[in-house]
Amino acid sequence: MTRSTSRRAAAGSLLLALGLTTACSDGQETITGNASVAPVGGKISITYLQKQGDQEYFIGEAAGARAKAAELGVDLKVVNLGNDANKTVSEVQAAVARKAGGVIVVVPDPAVGPQVVRTLRDAGIALLTSDDQVCATGPDPAACAKADLVPRIGFSGAQMGAEVGRRAAEEYSRAGWTAADTRVLSAWKQDVTVCGDRVKAAKEAFDAAAPGVRTIDVATDNTPTGAQDKVAATVTANAGVKHWVVWGCNDENVHGGVTALQNAGVGADDVIGVGLGAYLACKDWGAGKPTGMRAALFINGREVGALAVQAMYDKLRSGKELPAELFARATMVDAATWQGAGVTCG
Numbered sequence: 001m002t003r004s005t006s007r008r009a010a011a012g013s014l015l016l017a018l019g020l021t022t023a024c025s026d027g028q029e030t031i032t033g034n035a036s037v038a039p040v041g042g043k044i045s046i047t048y049l050q051k052q053g054d055q056e057y058f059i060g061e062a063a064g065a066r067a068k069a070a071e072l073g074v075d076l077k078v079v080n081l082g083n084d085a086n087k088t089v090s091e092v093q094a095a096v097a098r099k100a101g102g103v104i105v106v107v108p109d110p111a112v113g114p115q116v117v118r119t120l121r122d123a124g125i126a127l128l129t130s131d132d133q134v135c136a137t138g139p140d141p142a143a144c145a146k147a148d149l150v151p152r153i154g155f156s157g158a159q160m161g162a163e164v165g166r167r168a169a170e171e172y173s174r175a176g177w178t179a180a181d182t183r184v185l186s187a188w189k190q191d192v193t194v195c196g197d198r199v200k201a202a203k204e205a206f207d208a209a210a211p212g213v214r215t216i217d218v219a220t221d222n223t224p225t226g227a228q229d230k231v232a233a234t235v236t237a238n239a240g241v242k243h244w245v246v247w248g249c250n251d252e253n254v255h256g257g258v259t260a261l262q263n264a265g266v267g268a269d270d271v272i273g274v275g276l277g278a279y280l281a282c283k284d285w286g287a288g289k290p291t292g293m294r295a296a297l298f299i300n301g302r303e304v305g306a307l308a309v310q311a312m313y314d315k316l317r318s319g320k321e322l323p324a325e326l327f328a329r330a331t332m333v334d335a336a337t338w339q340g341a342g343v344t345c346g
Contacts, residue, residue: 037126040101040316045075046309047095049088051108051132052222053080056279057250057301058106060344061130064302065104068309076309083221085109092116095125102126102312104153110193111139117150126315128322130154130308133193141193151322153308155299157194160330161201163297164247164274167332168202169209171272171294172245179212181242185234185257187218187227188249195222195249198276202247213245220253224280227256228263235264243270244292251277251296255284258292268292278333282345285335295334298343303328 048065050058062078069076077098081087085108095103096119103120106129107113113134120127131154135144172182186203188195203215218234220227227248235241244266246257254275261271271292275281281296307326314320333341 036121037102037124037315037319039319043073043075044102044313044316045098045100046077046102046104046312046316047091047098047100048076048078048305048308049081049091049095049103049105049107050078051081051083051106053078053082055252056344057277057299060279060301061106061305062301064300064305065309066305067302068306068313072309072313074309074313081106081108083108085112088112089115089119092119096120096123100125101316102128104128104130104308104312105134106131107134110134110141110191113141113150114138126312126322127151128153128308128312128315130304131194140191142196146324149324151311151324153304153311153323153326154194154328155304155330156325156327157197158201159327160276160297160299161198161203162205163330163332164198164276165202165205165207166209167295167297168245168247168272168274169206171274172206172210172213175243175272177243179210179214182213182245183238183241183243184213184215184245184247185218185231186215186247187220187231187253187257189222190217190219192222192249198249199247206245218248218257220248220256222249222252224252224256224259227253228260229256231257231260232264235261235266244272246271246273246292247276249276251275251280254296255280255293258284261292266292278338278341278343279345281333282338282343285338286345295332296338298331298333298338298341300328300330300342302344 117136129152133141134150135141137148258273268290273293275296278296278298281293284291
């Protein structure tokens with residue numbers, strides 16, 4: 001899904017060159033754009049702004065953030081932005097009015113990044129992103145200079161995607177399918193940089209292990225129903241395909257794709273879905289019914305939320321620089337292993 005020209009123009013008018021610099025400490029690159037934020041001696045206040053806060057992953061992220069805040073004695077306010085970019089701006093302004101010491105944000109649209117950065121920098125408030133990248137100087141993180149990316153806590157898109165692609169190739173080889181009658185459905189919201197990183201890495205890993213299978217890219221809104229609708233149309237347009245491999249940016253895309261294939265009459269044995277999140281895949285596994293969801297990479301939102309609050313606390317309390325990127329762990333699970341891995345299936 002592409003942003004409109006008017007949105008790009010609006011975002012472009014908000015650009016601010018922050019002069020961010022990089023340094024190395026213990027081998028970890030850091031961004032020093034928050035250097036002007038003074039350490040806080042009293043009660044620390046943090047605002048956590050999340051897109052799609054009713055999604056299972058982000059519910060877990062908020063829970064992890066709250067637990068860590070309680071442990072550290074931090075005053076934490078969590079706000080669900082939904083998919084509203086305008087609400088992002090208004091809630092950032094509200095955080096400034098509340099005199100928050102730090103803001104952690106998962107933006108619904110990276111185009112608002114420059115305005116968010118400028119507003120908080122002008123107010124002397126520390127900024128950290130979780131999950132998705134934000135560029136300080138432009139609307140597109142993919143086109144951003146590395147030094148201008150806001151510090152981020154989350155997962156490595158390349159590593160995650162590679163694990164998904166490798167597992168999908170293993171399942172494909174085990175199934176004995178051929179490239180001639182198989183297609184890969186790769187579904188994601190195409191203006192989200194980390195999503196692009198994930199699906200690109202998945203394709204590269206899959207192609208290296210199982211070359212020759214054609215990939216069909218499907219633009220979605222990263223929701224189950226959005227993915228289901230777009231995949232349904234794709235399946236209709238490719239009625240001669242017998243076997244399907246499905247991956248995407250998150251569990252929503254894969255689960256929606258698998259559901260669309262099921263509704264189109266494709267049997268579970270002819271579908272290999274490898275999710276990313278496991279919070280929707282586990283529902284199929286827990287039901288004990290045949291499903292095309294063969295595996296999923298478990299990404300623990302609770303861990304990301306806790307890491308983000310800890311990093312912001314360290315910044316505000318002692319002036320410790322925020323890491324350019326800090327990655328949480330991810331674990332591949334399936335119907336036999338998800339419960340033991342600690343997946344929360346809400």
